[in-house]
Amino acid sequence: MRILLDKFSKSFGTTSVIEDMNLEVGSGEMLALLGPSGCGKSTTLFAICGIHRPTSGRILFGDKDVTNLPSQERNVGVVFQSYALYPHMTVEENIGFPLTVRRVTAAEIKKQVAAIAALVHIDNLLDRKPSQLSGGQQQRVALARALIRRPDVLLLDEPLANLDAKLRLEMRSEIRRLQKETGITAILVTHDQVEAMSMCDRIAIMKSGEIVQIATPSQMYQDPRTAFVAGFLGNPPISFLKGKAAQGAFVSTDGKLQMTLPALSGIADGTVLTLGIRPEHFGTAGDIPVEGRIAFAETQGRENLYDVLLPDGSVLRSIQPVRDDVKLGDQVRWGIDSRSAFVFAENGQRL
Amino acid sequence: MSEKSKTSANFSSIPVIALLGLLSLPLVVMYAYLILDTVTNSEPGSLVPNQFTLEHWKFLWETRSGKSSIWLVTLNTFIFTCCITGVILLVSSMAGYVLSRLNVPARGFFLAGVMVLHAFPSVTLIISIFIVLQYIGLYNSLIGVILVKAAIDMPLGIWLMKGFYDTVPWEIEMAGIVDGASRFTVWRRLVLPQIKPAIMALGLFSFLTGWSEFILPQVLAPGSQVQVLSVYLASLIADDNNFDFATFKAVGVFYVIPVLILYVFFQKYLMNIYGGGTKG
Numbered sequence: 001m002r003i004l005l006d007k008f009s010k011s012f013g014t015t016s017v018i019e020d021m022n023l024e025v026g027s028g029e030m031l032a033l034l035g036p037s038g039c040g041k042s043t044t045l046f047a048i049c050g051i052h053r054p055t056s057g058r059i060l061f062g063d064k065d066v067t068n069l070p071s072q073e074r075n076v077g078v079v080f081q082s083y084a085l086y087p088h089m090t091v092e093e094n095i096g097f098p099l100t101v102r103r104v105t106a107a108e109i110k111k112q113v114a115a116i117a118a119l120v121h122i123d124n125l126l127d128r129k130p131s132q133l134s135g136g137q138q139q140r141v142a143l144a145r146a147l148i149r150r151p152d153v154l155l156l157d158e159p160l161a162n163l164d165a166k167l168r169l170e171m172r173s174e175i176r177r178l179q180k181e182t183g184i185t186a187i188l189v190t191h192d193q194v195e196a197m198s199m200c201d202r203i204a205i206m207k208s209g210e211i212v213q214i215a216t217p218s219q220m221y222q223d224p225r226t227a228f229v230a231g232f233l234g235n236p237p238i239s240f241l242k243g244k245a246a247q248g249a250f251v252s253t254d255g256k257l258q259m260t261l262p263a264l265s266g267i268a269d270g271t272v273l274t275l276g277i278r279p280e281h282f283g284t285a286g287d288i289p290v291e292g293r294i295a296f297a298e299t300q301g302r303e304n305l306y307d308v309l310l311p312d313g314s315v316l317r318s319i320q321p322v323r324d325d326v327k328l329g330d331q332v333r334w335g336i337d338s339r340s341a342f343v344f345a346e347n348g349q350r351l
Numbered sequence: 352m353s354e355k356s357k358t359s360a361n362f363s364s365i366p367v368i369a370l371l372g373l374l375s376l377p378l379v380v381m382y383a384y385l386i387l388d389t390v391t392n393s394e395p396g397s398l399v400p401n402q403f404t405l406e407h408w409k410f411l412w413e414t415r416s417g418k419s420s421i422w423l424v425t426l427n428t429f430i431f432t433c434c435i436t437g438v439i440l441l442v443s444s445m446a447g448y449v450l451s452r453l454n455v456p457a458r459g460f461f462l463a464g465v466m467v468l469h470a471f472p473s474v475t476l477i478i479s480i481f482i483v484l485q486y487i488g489l490y491n492s493l494i495g496v497i498l499v500k501a502a503i504d505m506p507l508g509i510w511l512m513k514g515f516y517d518t519v520p521w522e523i524e525m526a527g528i529v530d531g532a533s534r535f536t537v538w539r540r541l542v543l544p545q546i547k548p549a550i551m552a553l554g555l556f557s558f559l560t561g562w563s564e565f566i567l568p569q570v571l572a573p574g575s576q577v578q579v580l581s582v583y584l585a586s587l588i589a590d591d592n593n594f595d596f597a598t599f600k601a602v603g604v605f606y607v608i609p610v611l612i613l614y615v616f617f618q619k620y621l622m623n624i625y626g627g628g629t630k631g
Binding site for chain 2: 081
């Protein structure tokens with residue numbers, strides 16, 4: 001079901017968290033709300049499920065205005081960061097609870113619980129209490145509980161934050177599989193760009209209560225609208241160089257690096273600029289040579305990550321296939337791929 | 352909380368035990384004689400009993416003239432105590448939740464009010480309560496004294512319950528609401544089970560204070576039909592004509608037995624009043 005936030009605003013007392021936010025999530029789509037903590041992404045989520053009332057604006061599920069409907073009458077499933085399983089109930093009672101409060105017959109509940117438990121692969125754990133489950137299993141129970149009454153929307157509030165790295169990888173694909181199999185519209189709140197990129201159809205990146213950019217993961221990676229978006233996506237992160245515009249070219253602060261960029265034609269000389277270079281676009285293959293000293297080297301098995309300290313004190317990151325010939329402190333002369341560099345104005349807008 | 356404290360390898364516990372044993376010896380002796388004296392007779396001036404007897408327990412099957420039957424009094428005490436416990440549990444578990452979680456108007460005022468009432472010495476109210484009960488016709492009735500005692504003990508219960516509710520995570524309630532449960536269902540089915548230890552503890556606590564309450568029944572319900580054990584016990588000692596110290600002791604033992612049983616079985620829950628919270 002389509003979800004639409006129309007001029008949605010939320011303030012707590014005098015603190016305004018979100019102002020005039022517009023967001024549309026298509027039917028069957030999985031959207032990530034990505035942003036640093038305190039940017040209002042969880043507030044948005046709680047407004048959609050009805051725990052917070054919006055200060056102004058409308059929330060629509062399909063064509064139905066649910067702005068003033070209490071949580072109980074909105075058909076939403078939520079997976080909380082802490083899972084919020086009911087500790088005194090067994091797994092079966094936990095999953096069946098949404099049906100129990102709807103006064104569904106016991107036999108019907110049992111049938112549906114068995115079906116959904118099979119879907120999330122916990123059918124052998126139904127008699128246990130939540131405290132007897134591992135993190136990943138608790139996560140699955142929370143998912144099953146959210147899915148059992150076929151909600152219009154599935155809301156996931158940082159669902160993977162409490163899992164260890166290996167389980168996180170597994171649950172990432174598991175949640176995506178369930179979302180695809182059930183065809184449910186889902187919103188994922190996360191501060192982890194890898195989760196957002198790997199699980200979702202589209203990403204809405206938020207900063208201090210505003211959506212900065214909304215696009216598919218690859219679009220957003222290749223075409224970030226602001227320096228904030230570019231800095232948030234990508235691991236290892238992008239590195240930035242300070243400089244000025246001079247005759248259609250970017251010139252670094254000490255003047256040693258000059259790079260002509262099509263985006264800079266028509267920009268007045270002396271404009272303060274920031275150049276963003278992703279680690280994979282700085283290495284042995286680039287066309288603009290840069291000299292520097294290796295300040296940090298780290299091997300990740302398949303790839304090596306280097307921090308190159310430039311003479312003016314700024315740092316460029318580079319990621320390259322594993323090689324043994326470069327060591328900490330070595331002087332290197334590597335190239336920047338000028339076609340893949342982003343240039344941003346002083347206010348962070350991409351040029 | 353560890354179930355058993357391990358004996359330390361570095362320090363011997365024997366001196367501590369010896370010292371504590373020595374200090375509590377007078378208490379042990381007193382308790383021993385309390386029980387011993389109820390089933391024996393001894394020569395005047397002697398501490399060593401010389402005769403086994405059950406005559407001091409005669410009050411169990413014989414009602415003395417001018418006194419009410421011990422079984423009626425015991426029944427009264429049970430009704431009195433159980434009603435108090437029930438009322439306190441019901442009201443404080445609800446009021447505590449409201450004060451802890453709901454956004455009610457004048458919440459701060461109520462919290463402060465509960466605190467003040469808790470600190471207020473209730474004995475100072477006894478004359479006005481007496482007049483009020485007399486006026487509304489509840490003087491010398493169990494209902495009247497039950498209401499008064501429950502009301503006086505309520506602030507502590509509410510405050511305690513509020514503290515326990517505060518430890519229940521919000522997410523559980525949010526999850527319940529989103530799952531479609533009403534706020535009342537959330538409270539009863541999801542939140543209340545989380546604070547079960549606190550309910551147990553408060554229930555026991557109320558039972559014990561109710562069982563040992565003396566002043567209120569003595570003043571507000573002294574009639575022989577509504578007497579409770581503490582008042583009965585006091586009337587024994589106040590009776591100068593048939594002064595019988597051994598019977599007094601026997602009634603005392605009889606009076607304390609339910610308390611001892613509760614302590615033996617439920618001391619674990621009573622400890623919970625100090626450290627609670629949710630356990631998975």
